[in-house]
Amino acid sequence: MAFDNKLLDVIACPACKGELQYLKQHNELLCRFDRLVYPIRDNIPVLLQNEATELSSEEMEARSK
Numbered sequence: 001m002a003f004d005n006k007l008l009d010v011i012a013c014p015a016c017k018g019e020l021q022y023l024k025q026h027n028e029l030l031c032r033f034d035r036l037v038y039p040i041r042d043n044i045p046v047l048l049q050n051e052a053t054e055l056s057s058e059e060m061e062a063r064s065k
Contacts, residue, residue: 003024011045013033015031016031016033019031028040030060032060035054036053037052037053038051
């Protein structure tokens with residue numbers, strides 16, 4: 001079972017309440033505003049700030065491709 005993109009309509013970044021983008025190749029959710037990625041484990045988004053990884057500008061650009 002894959003991540004359900006319909007969830008993106010109802011979930012938001014816990015830090016800024018902004019939109020999240022699903023990055024299929026990394027199986028994570030990206031908040032572009034905060035440059036944070038949240039993991040998805042067993043098809044469940046882990047939307048906890050202490051579980052998020054902050055990305056550098058270079059990492060953001062690489063993941064956006």
